[in-house]
Amino acid sequence: MPGLRRLCSESRQSPLFYGVFEPPIRRCAAAETLIQPPSGEPLPPLADGRSRYVLARNGLFVQTRTAALEASLPLATLPDGLPYGSARIGVRLRHAPPPPSLWHDLKRRAVAACPWEWAAYLPHDGTTYRVFEPPIRRRDAGHIAYQPLPIALQAQLVLHVHSHGFGEATFSAQDDVADATGGDGVYVAVGFGRRETIETVTEVWRLVVWRWCWPFITT
Numbered sequence: 613m614p615g616l617r618r619l620c621s622e623s624r625q626s627p628l629f630y631g632v633f634e635p636p637i638r639r640c641a642a643a644e645t646l647i648q649p650p651s652g653e654p655l656p657p658l659a660d661g662r663s664r665y666v667l668a669r670n671g672l673f674v675q676t677r678t679a680a681l682e683a684s685l686p687l688a689t690l691p692d693g694l695p696y697g698s699a700r701i702g703v704r705l706r707h708a709p710p711p712p713s714l715w716h717d718l719k720r721r722a723v724a725a726c727p728w729e730w731a732a733y734l735p736h737d738g739t740t741y742r743v744f745e746p747p748i749r750r751r752d753a754g755h756i757a758y759q760p761l762p763i764a765l766q767a768q769l770v771l772h773v774h775s776h777g778f779g780e781a782t783f784s785a786q787d788d789v790a791d792a793t794g795g796d797g798v799y800v801a802v803g804f805g806r807r808e809t810i811e812t813v814t815e816v817w818r819l820v821v822w823r824w825c826w827p828f829i830t831t
């Protein structure tokens with residue numbers, strides 16, 4: 613919605629997190645780059661917590677694997693005629709998606725917070741989801757600023773949910789900035805809109821890898 617702001621990236625500049633927060637641009641620079649074999653032979657599987665770039669016939673890819681998600685997604689096209697194989701495109705949740713009862717609980721929390729903004733992280737510990745509501749620094753009906761997810765939980769992060777107000781669910785320009793600079797790593801971002809009641813809440817989803825976003829379509 614116009615005028616909405618998410619300021620989670622700002623909160624990372626606090627002294628509490630100084631020296632721990634790793635900017636997305638640093639993660640982008642640290643990953644290795646491989647060539648997709650033209651023979652059709654697959655590349656070795658990624659270990660948990662690892663990411664890489666892949667030069668393939670169908671583009672430049674970023675591939676990542678956390679304890680919660682696996683993804684292989686195109687970042688850019690490449691010139692025709694390069695002697696590479698094709699990379700697969702897809703995203704996979706490594707655990708079952710949140711059950712309906714958990715979605716209902718998330719919407720209940722978002723509606724209860726109305727008209728204030730609301731946000732939560734959902735890490736999965738290998739057995740179950742946990743709803744982690746970060747300590748709020750300040751918020752009102754148009755923005756929310758909160759402490760980021762503890763670094764120790766980032767590898768388990770599946771969903772990062774936040775709410776808008778009474779308009780349809782959408783990702784705002786401020787959300788684009790927050791997801792590009794927030795440093796939460798790899799996760800599915802979910803936005804809630806139309807918080808009049810639990811029944812009216814609408815959702816938008818997208819996948820975030822470091823600082824890039826794609827529509828969320830599982831394979």
Ligand SMILES: [Zn+2]
Nearest residue numbers: 616618784787
């Ligand atoms: Zn937003």
